[in-house]
Amino acid sequence: MPYLEESYDIVVVGAGHAGCEAALACARLGLETIVFTVSIDSIALMPCNPNIGGSSKGHLVRELDALGGEMGKNIDKTFIQSKMLNESKGPAVHSLRAQADKQDYSREMRRTLENTGHLTIRQAEVSEILVEEGRIEGVKTFSGAVYHAKAVVLATGTYLRARCIYGDVSNPTGPNGLQAANHLTDSLVANGIEMFRFKTGTPARVDKRSIDFSKIAEQPGDEKIVPFSFSTDPQSVQKEQVSCWLTYTNAETHRIIRENIDRSPLFSGAIEGTGPRYCPSIEDKVVKFPDKERHQVFIEPEGLYTNEMYLSGMSSSLPEDVQYQMYRTVPGLEQVKIVRNAYAIEYDCINSLQLNPSLEFKKIKGLFSGGQFNGSSGYEEAAVQGFMAGVNAAMQVLGRDAFVLDRSQAYIGVLIDDLVTKENHEPYRMMTSRAEYRLLLRQDNADLRLREIGYEIGLVDEKDYHYVKEKEQLIEKEIQRVERTQVGANPKVQQFLETHGSTLLKTGTTLAELIRRPELDYFMLTEIDENRPVISEEVAEQVNISIKYEGYLRRQKQQVSQFKKMESKKLDQDFDYSKVGSLRKEAVQKLNQHKPASIGQASRISGVSPADISVLLVYLERIRREQ
Numbered sequence: 001m002p003y004l005e006e007s008y009d010i011v012v013v014g015a016g017h018a019g020c021e022a023a024l025a026c027a028r029l030g031l032e033t034i035v036f037t038v039s040i041d042s043i044a045l046m047p048c049n050p051n052i053g054g055s056s057k058g059h060l061v062r063e064l065d066a067l068g069g070e071m072g073k074n075i076d077k078t079f080i081q082s083k084m085l086n087e088s089k090g091p092a093v094h095s096l097r098a099q100a101d102k103q104d105y106s107r108e109m110r111r112t113l114e115n116t117g118h119l120t121i122r123q124a125e126v127s128e129i130l131v132e133e134g135r136i137e138g139v140k141t142f143s144g145a146v147y148h149a150k151a152v153v154l155a156t157g158t159y160l161r162a163r164c165i166y167g168d169v170s171n172p173t174g175p176n177g178l179q180a181a182n183h184l185t186d187s188l189v190a191n192g193i194e195m196f197r198f199k200t201g202t203p204a205r206v207d208k209r210s211i212d213f214s215k216i217a218e219q220p221g222d223e224k225i226v227p228f229s230f231s232t233d234p235q236s237v238q239k240e241q242v243s244c245w246l247t248y249t250n251a252e253t254h255r256i257i258r259e260n261i262d263r264s265p266l267f268s269g270a271i272e273g274t275g276p277r278y279c280p281s282i283e284d285k286v287v288k289f290p291d292k293e294r295h296q297v298f299i300e301p302e303g304l305y306t307n308e309m310y311l312s313g314m315s316s317s318l319p320e321d322v323q324y325q326m327y328r329t330v331p332g333l334e335q336v337k338i339v340r341n342a343y344a345i346e347y348d349c350i351n352s353l354q355l356n357p358s359l360e361f362k363k364i365k366g367l368f369s370g371g372q373f374n375g376s377s378g379y380e381e382a383a384v385q386g387f388m389a390g391v392n393a394a395m396q397v398l399g400r401d402a403f404v405l406d407r408s409q410a411y412i413g414v415l416i417d418d419l420v421t422k423e424n425h426e427p428y429r430m431m432t433s434r435a436e437y438r439l440l441l442r443q444d445n446a447d448l449r450l451r452e453i454g455y456e457i458g459l460v461d462e463k464d465y466h467y468v469k470e471k472e473q474l475i476e477k478e479i480q481r482v483e484r485t486q487v488g489a490n491p492k493v494q495q496f497l498e499t500h501g502s503t504l505l506k507t508g509t510t511l512a513e514l515i516r517r518p519e520l521d522y523f524m525l526t527e528i529d530e531n532r533p534v535i536s537e538e539v540a541e542q543v544n545i546s547i548k549y550e551g552y553l554r555r556q557k558q559q560v561s562q563f564k565k566m567e568s569k570k571l572d573q574d575f576d577y578s579k580v581g582s583l584r585k586e587a588v589q590k591l592n593q594h595k596p597a598s599i600g601q602a603s604r605i606s607g608v609s610p611a612d613i614s615v616l617l618v619y620l621e622r623i624r625r626e627q
């Protein structure tokens with residue numbers, strides 16, 4: 001008989017970026033929720049890069065915010081620098097990135113969790129999942145207490161059997177020396193869950209006072225700051241910012257690394273976990289790109305409360321003495337003092353093919369998971385999965401339909417579909433190139449795509465919902481106005497066109513036609529658009545993009561309707577594909593292993609060819625006719 005037994009609707013294991021979103025979503029939907037962490041002082045800890053967002057990750061944060069998640073609001077309250085990346089390129093790759101004050105970020109998220117109704121926070125290590133006849137029943141802590149639940153969300157991040165390594169130093173701890181969680185893996189394996197061993201790494205933190213700033217290039221934030229959250233008043237985030245700095249490695253840095261590569265646990269085999277290809281350590285980069293003369297190093301402040309600076313681009317697990325040698329070859333770091341060594345961390349996570357698109361385990365009903373535990377890497381990737389896993393755990397307890405976003409609706413849909421459909425043998429990191437429909441899935445229109453869905457779930461309030469509905473109407477009204485507003489070939493217009501190097505008009509045209517010219521845009525036409533109504537910048541931005549990229553957007557929408565046709569062809573997830581006689585052996589094996597939810601998902605499984613899909617479609621059509 002356990003000495004302590006409690007019951008909740010939902011148990012969330014982990015208060016990292018995934019666990020926080022899962023716990024808040026469940027509690028805000030009115031369910032009694034308890035969230036566990038091995039250290040309550042590490043809620044929403046940022047153990048690596050001190051920033052939120054960046055290419056494609058900014059899209060994830062904005063989509064999460066539109067749906068009712070917390071990360072966007074939290075960074076708007078705690079950022080110390082903000083930049084819109086890729087502004088010189090098309091809107092599909094514009095992406096917001098903000099430097100965070102790490103301690104403030106964690107403190108602010110803790111304050112939100114501690115002041116959310118229906119939510120209990122508990123510092124304890126969960127050591128077992130309790131399963132009865134294929135359904136989750138609750139969890140047990142290492143101290144022996146039992147917490148019953150109707151659904152459980154696992155978001156254990158980089159803590160399961162974690163080991164931190166640099167040189168021949170190896171510590172069985174979590175990040176930043178926090179306690180590792182060494183007992184849950186055995187229970188997961190005992191319940192038939194397949195585990196992977198992954199690895200990631202972080203650079204050293206150095207003392208700001210030991211940096212020679214005269215030798216490195218300042219990277220200031222944007223003058224005009226754009227908030228992450230659609231609920232944040234843009235005026236409220238205009239503030240003084242700190243700078244980041246840019247320097248480079250050089251031939252001497254690379255020589256030191258090459259001469260000591262045999263002492264790297266990465267190359268000596270001391271690290272067994274698989275690392276992220278798209279977030280390589282500096283030794284990885286030097287070995288893989290021998291002809292590259294230099295690698296960028298961004299020096300980023302960890303916060304306003306400290307002199308610690310983060311050396312982005314130089315994560316490593318080389319021995320301490322080599323770290324000193326290599327960092328001190330970098331311009332500006334000649335006298336550098338290391339505050340925390342660079343290190344690699346390896347940890348247990350799952351093979352995410354065991355999950356349904358709702359992030360529920362196929363084999364254990366009521367058990368969901370999100371974040372690094374699912375084999376991804378990054379705060380943003382973790383947060384959106386935590387949110388989706390939390391919402392789906394809540395939907396199940398509330399007897400509502402599962403909530404799944406497909407690849408044409410959101411980067412979140414791309415991320416989760418890739419995790420549950422494609423074999424990931426290394427930490428998965430989001431990139432814009434992964435999203436086929438990225439011109440439709442821009443960070444600037446995440447609210448127009450997802451706010452209504454967040455409202456229907458119950459995590460977006462009336463005010464935000466009506467705000468976006470009104471915005472939609474204003475955009476549509478303004479597009480119609482510029483489409484029908486005639487512009488004559490009068491001297492003022494001709495002068496304007498000449499000034500902007502645009503072809504003069506022979507006859508009248510419309511404002512929209514002028515906007516479609518590559519050298520002009522909606523904002524520039526203010527000069528000749530006398531009846532322009534007063535509209536917000538965000539509405540103006542949508543009008544400009546909708547008209548300027550009209551052709552591309554239309555083509556992408558056509559591709560999406562093709563895609564949706566394939567997604568709508570649902571498949572029985574208990575079907576035995578060996579019954580389809582003409583299917584290739586490998587396809588039968590892969591389809592029976594994955595049990596895809598639709599023809600669309602089946603077509604994305606590696607090893608299943610378009611020919612196999614045709615065979616399947618013919619077979620399904622024949623079955624349908626025989627019925």
Ligand SMILES: Cc1cc2nc3c(=O)[nH]c(=O)nc-3n(C[C@H](O)[C@H](O)[C@H](O)COP(=O)(O)OP(=O)(O)OC[C@H]3O[C@@H](n4cnc5c(N)ncnc54)[C@H](O)[C@@H]3O)c2cc1C
Pocket residue numbers: 013014015016017018019036037038039042043044045046047048049124125126127155156157158159160175181184200201202279315343344345370371372373376377378379382383429
């Ligand atoms: C050293 C290091 C380097 C990194 N480098 C990068 C990088 O370069 N690029 C990148 O994109 N990402 C990097 N990351 C990853 C990034 O930190 C994670 O992606 C992100 O923190 C994952 O969020 P999460 O919520 O899934 O897990 P985490 O933030 O790790 O949180 C896990 C939570 O689970 C709790 N927990 C775990 N097990 C138990 C248990 N059994 N019982 C109770 N509580 C438990 C922990 O206390 C914690 O609250 C790095 C992480 C580390 C540690």
